[in-house]
Amino acid sequence: MSKDLNQKIYIAGHRGMVGSAIARNLQSQGYSNIVTRTHAEMDLTDQAAVKAFFEQEKPNQVYLAAAKVGGIHANNTFPAEFIYDNLMVQNNVIHQAFLNGVQKLLFLGSSCIYPKLASQPMSEDALLTGKLEPTNEPYAIAKIAGIKMCESYNRQYGESHGVDYRSVMPTNLYGPGDNYHPENSHVIPALIRRFHEAKANNVPEVVIWGTGTPRREFLYVDDMAAASVFVMELDKATYDSQTEPMQGHINVGYGADITIRELAHVVAKTTNYRGNIVFDSNKLDGAPRKWMDSFRLSELGWRPKINLDFGLELAYADFMLKNNYVNQTLT
Numbered sequence: 576m577s578k579d580l581n582q583k584i585y586i587a588g589h590r591g592m593v594g595s596a597i598a599r600n601l602q603s604q605g606y607s608n609i610v611t612r613t614h615a616e617m618d619l620t621d622q623a624a625v626k627a628f629f630e631q632e633k634p635n636q637v638y639l640a641a642a643k644v645g646g647i648h649a650n651n652t653f654p655a656e657f658i659y660d661n662l663m664v665q666n667n668v669i670h671q672a673f674l675n676g677v678q679k680l681l682f683l684g685s686s687c688i689y690p691k692l693a694s695q696p697m698s699e700d701a702l703l704t705g706k707l708e709p710t711n712e713p714y715a716i717a718k719i720a721g722i723k724m725c726e727s728y729n730r731q732y733g734e735s736h737g738v739d740y741r742s743v744m745p746t747n748l749y750g751p752g753d754n755y756h757p758e759n760s761h762v763i764p765a766l767i768r769r770f771h772e773a774k775a776n777n778v779p780e781v782v783i784w785g786t787g788t789p790r791r792e793f794l795y796v797d798d799m800a801a802a803s804v805f806v807m808e809l810d811k812a813t814y815d816s817q818t819e820p821m822q823g824h825i826n827v828g829y830g831a832d833i834t835i836r837e838l839a840h841v842v843a844k845t846t847n848y849r850g851n852i853v854f855d856s857n858k859l860d861g862a863p864r865k866w867m868d869s870f871r872l873s874e875l876g877w878r879p880k881i882n883l884d885f886g887l888e889l890a891y892a893d894f895m896l897k898n899n900y901v902n903q904t905l906t
């Protein structure tokens with residue numbers, strides 16, 4: 576069946592790392608009727624503003640990639656904001672989408688929905704089988720509520736209104752649009768910045784906290800965007816073949832993980848840092864392994880295209896551009 580490239584698609588969070596990648600993907604396929612609002616133009620926690628937007632724009636599809644996102648420090652410091660903002664954003668968008676006749680919506684969650692001690696790799700059916708990691712529990716509870724919102728609207732309004740709201744749970748993402756803040760970034764952007772600056776300042780040694788043995792999985796953000804569009808566009812019978820009415824989410828992983836030690840060496844190579852890399856084993860490691868089971872997505876026919884080496888090169892180029900390093904000669 577050919578795609579209707581004129582249908583109106585609202586991307587919530589189009590300036591974020593994932594939302595901007597979804598916009599790139601849709602535009603590259605020829606979708607020409609994408610509607611967006613910046614955070615300044617519309618605060619998605621504001622019910623009246625979201626209602627007015629949907630009544631005015633009447634989109635056909637919604638990608639819900641707006642969320643209050645942050646690392647451990649931010650989650651620990653602002654737990655009230657993490658639960659309130661995320662619940663409000665998703666409640667407003669999902670409910671107004673329904674009230675305004677949107678039949679197709681994709682909700683972006685996170686791997687933190689799974690219990691802290693979930694067996695590895697974490698499969699979709701691990702949801703709600705144990706206690707969550709306390710540091711980001713408020714955020715994770717909001718994301719779980721988002722999955723359950725989608726499922727509940729499907730169950731109540733699927734037959735009567737053609738509602739078909741889906742959820743995808745990404746692993747750790749990296750790539751263009753990432754946050755390279757010195758204290759508040761995820762592991763890949765943090766390593767890129769540290770190795771780049773160590774090279775620029777001729778620092779002979781970079782110390783990394785922990786033993787380097789924990790294993791983590793990383794997916795390039797344009798692969799995540801491709802998976803999001805893929806899942807959104809699957810016909811209903813195919814999507815239903817890998818989900819249940821009360822387990823409607825799909826994991827999106829890379830399919831393989833890597834130790835932090837290996838990752839550090841790949842990032843050092845990418846940034847051309849030639850000094851020593853030292854692991855401070857007096858500092859605490861996180862969970863030994865966090866790895867998504869992406870069996871369902873691969874059964875549906877999707878595979879990532881961008882491997883870590885190439886993805887890191889692209890991410891480093893983005894970091895250089897973003898930080899205006901492009902015209903500086905760094906050897």
Ligand SMILES: NC(=O)c1ccc[n+]([C@@H]2O[C@H](COP(=O)([O-])OP(=O)(O)OC[C@H]3O[C@@H](n4cnc5c(N)ncnc54)[C@H](OP(=O)(O)O)[C@@H]3O)[C@@H](O)[C@H]2O)c1
Nearest residue numbers: 588590591592593614618619620641642644683685745748
């Ligand atoms: N990055 C990852 O590694 C990762 C991993 C797993 C899952 N995810 C999920 O993917 C989704 C997108 O994440 P991301 O990395 O793209 O985050 P991001 O770069 O921080 O983007 C989030 C976007 O949402 C907007 N937003 C937040 N609160 C808003 C509000 N109240 N009203 C309007 N806009 C608002 C932000 O605008 P402002 O910046 O102006 O506030 C930003 O543009 C999230 O649901 C996240 O949980 C991300």
